[in-house]
Amino acid sequence: MSTTRFVASDGLPAFLSFLVKTGRRVLAPAEKPAVKSSVVFEPWSEGKAFTLQKATVPAKEAVLPQCETLLTYKKTREGDSVSLTLDDTPEAQPTAVFGCRPCDARGYAVLDRPYLRGPFVDPYYKARRENLVVFTVTCSSGCNTCFCHWLGGGPSSPEGSDVLLTEIEGGYVLQSVTDKGAEVLGTSSLADGADKFPLVEAARKAAWASLVPAPDIKGAQTALSALFSDLDFWQAQTDRCLSCGACTYFCPTCYCFNITDEGESFDEQGGRRLRSWDNCMSSLFTREASGHNPRMLKAQRMRNRVSHKYSFYPENWGAYSCSGCGRCVSNCPVCLDIRAIVLAAIARTADK
Amino acid sequence: MPVLEGKELRIVGFLCNWCSYGGADSAGVARAAQPTDLRIIRVPCSGRVDPLFIVKALLNGADGVLVSGCHPRDCHYSAGNYYARRRLEVLKQFLPVLGIDDRRFEYTWVSASEAQRWQHVITTFTGRVHALGPAPRFGDSRPLLKVADMALSALRPLGTGKAAALDELKKAIKARLPELECVIGWQQGYDGAHTVPLFAKTPEDVDKLVWGPFNVNNPAVYLPSFKGKKVGIMVKGCDGRSVVEQLQENLINREDVVIFAMPCEGTLDMARVSEKLGRYTSIDAVSCDEAAVTVTADGKEHRFCMADFAQGKCYGCTAPLAATADASVGGPVSVNPGPYTPPELALLDSLSLPERMQFWSGQMERCLRCYACRNACPMCVCRDFCVSDSRDPHWMNQKDDEREKLFFQTIHALHLAGRCTGCGECQRACPVGIPILALRQQISRAVGQLFDGYKAGFDPAATPPLLTYAPEEKNIHERDWK
C-alpha cells in the first residue's frame, strides 16, 4: 500500500531539514552560476539554495562516486620490523537523493544488476545502495534530447525510486514506491495527499502527451549483434567523435571503473587504493600491458558503448542499460546522437 | 625532511648540474652563511625544468620555487637556458591567474664559481618568501562563484552570415572533391538549432553543408588525424587560424589540405541560447534576418540578436576571413583593431589573488575529468597518449580533488603556450561550463607582451616563440629581480 503525502512548494526546505535530521546526507541539485550554468548534486544543508531542474550531471555519485577510497594502507616501522595496516571499511553514510529524475533513478536499477545480482557482490556499492533513499521528481514534459519512453521508461516511471514527487498547483504530491520510501514518508509530519491524486494523474498524463512519439526499437539487440564486425558502419557513425569521455561520465548507467594506488605525501608512509570512473571511449581503457589494443579505433569503442547498452547488457540482464536521459547527446561536444546510431543500426540490418 | 616548525618555509630549488649546483656547493665549501629553507633538486640543465614541475610544487604546498642555471651563453648544452628563460618568464606571468603570487617563483643564473652570488641569491629569495609567509593552500579557500560579463561590443558588426555565398563555395568544393578524401564542414544536427561536423565524400554530401551562426565546432580538430591523406576543410576565421598553427608545427602538410574559406559574421554562444530556449521538445522553425536568428521551439518564438548572443571570441575576432585559403568566397572584412579583453579574462583580472584561488576551487569542484576540453582542442597533439592518464610518468593521480583537476588545466594551458589560437573549443566543450579558456587567454596575453605582439595561427612560416629563442631577449629582464 503506497503512502501519499502533500508538501506545499515553500515547505520543501523543511522537508529536506527533516531528512537531514533523520541522519542522512541529503544530495539535492544545486545550480552553478556560469555563462553556461550547470546543475549538479551536492550535499544540502539548512539555508542552502537548491533547484528541481534536471541536473546536468546525474545522481550516480550517490552510489558510485567519481572517485572513492577502497582501502588505505599505512606502513609503520618499529626497530627492524615493518608492519602494514590496511583499512577497507566501505564508507556509506545514509543518504537521500532528492530531486533526481526518473531516468536517474532508473540508472540505479541498471547499476544494481551487475553490482548486486551478479556472481560478485560489490561490498562498497552494496553498503551505499542499502543506505540510499531516492526521491524522484516526475517530469512535466519531454525535452529535445530525452528519450526515456523509447526504452520502456517515461516521465513518471517509478523504477529505481523510493518516492515519486509530482508537481501540482501549489506544491508536490509525494507517493511512495517502496517500503523504504513509505517508511520515510510515514515518519514525516507532512499532510496526507491521497485526495490530490486526480491532479497527479492529470499532470502525468500531460507529461506523456508532450512526448514526441517513440520509434520501435525492438530490433536493436539483434541488429547490433549482427553489426559487430561491420566496421564500415561504425566508422561512418563515429567519424566526428572526439574520443573524450563526456558521454560516459555524464551517463547514469555507465559503471566502469579504474583502480589505482596513490601514495600520500612524504610525511606519511602510506597511501590509498582508489576506484575512479573510467570510460570505454578512451583508448587507454583496453590498452594491454603488451601495448596491444583490441579497440584501437574510436569506431570500435563506440561499438562497445552502444552495443553494451542495447545488446550485451540486455543479453545478460534482460533490460537496456540506457535510461534515455539524453545526457550523452546534450553533453557531447559534437552532438553525437546515440538514438541515431541505434536507428541506423536497425535500418542497416533491415536493408540486408 | 620535516620543515623546522615555524622557522623554515618550504622552498624547492631546481639547480643545474653544471653551474648553479656547483655554485651552491662552492658557497658551502667557502662556509658562506645561507638560509636552510631550500630543498635542492639537481637537474641536468635549466632547460630540463618543465614549468609544470614548478606549478606542481606550488600547488602541492611549496612556499617558493627557485630555478637556477648557467648564465646565458654559458649553457653546457649551448641553448638549454635560452629556452628555459622564455618558458619560465611565461610561467611567471601565468601564475597570478591561478591566484599564486608570482613572487613565490624566481629564476636566475649562477655559475659554479660564483659562491658569493649564490649566497646573495638564496638569501634574497628566501627573505622574500619569508616576507610573503606560508603560501595559502589551494583547496582551503571557500569557493567563490562569479560569472563573466557578456555584455560586450564587437570589433566589427556581427550578423548571421545570411548573405554568404554558400552555393558558390559548394561549387568550388565540388570541383575539388574528386582529388580529396573528404571535405570537413558542417551539417544540421539533431535539430535545426544545432549543427555537427560533416565529412563530405560525395556531391550529395556537399549539398548538405551549411553555413551560419550555428557552426560552432572547429573542424580543424580532425585535420591531424588525416595526415598523409589529401582532405578539404571549410573554415571560419578562427578555424583557419587553427589550421595555420597546425601548419606552423608540421602537424599537417600544406599540400595535403585544401582550405575553403568564407567571411564569418559570428557564431552563437550555444550555452546562452540553450538557457533562453529552456526545456523544449522540438524545434518548429529556424529563420534568419541580417542581424538575428529566430528559433521557434514548441510554438514559442525566440529571437537571438547576434550582437547579444555571439560566442565571447567573436566579439574580439580580428580576422573573420581566413587569410590562408585555397578557395575564398566573399571579400575581406574591415575590423577595428581596438583593444579587447576577453570576458573570462576580464573577470579574472578584476579579482584579487586570494579571490582567484577561491574562484578556481569553486569552478573545478564540478569538473568530472571527462576531458572533453582536451579532446576538442585542435592543438592537442598527444591524443590517446596524454600525460593525464599516464602512470609512468605519474604526473597526476586519480583523486578527484580540485587541486588535481586544476593541475590538469594547467598542464593543458602550458602545453598550449604560444600555440593556442583562442578558438575557445576547450571551454565550449566543457559540459559543466567551467571558464577554463581564461587560463589559455592569460598565457596568450603574456606571449603577446613578451614576443612583440605574437599571435598564434597568423603566419604559416612563423616559429612559435617557445620553440625558439634569442640570445638577447628584448622584453625579458630576468636579471632585474633582486
Ligand code: SF4
Ligand atoms: S560521443 Fe561525444 S562525448 Fe562521447 S567520446 Fe565521442 S565526442 Fe566525446
Ligand code: SF4
Ligand atoms: S586551448 Fe582551447 S582555445 Fe586554445 S587552441 Fe585549444 S581549444 Fe582552442
Ligand code: SF4
Ligand atoms: S570538459 Fe570540463 S568537466 Fe570535462 S575535464 Fe574539461 S574542465 Fe573538466
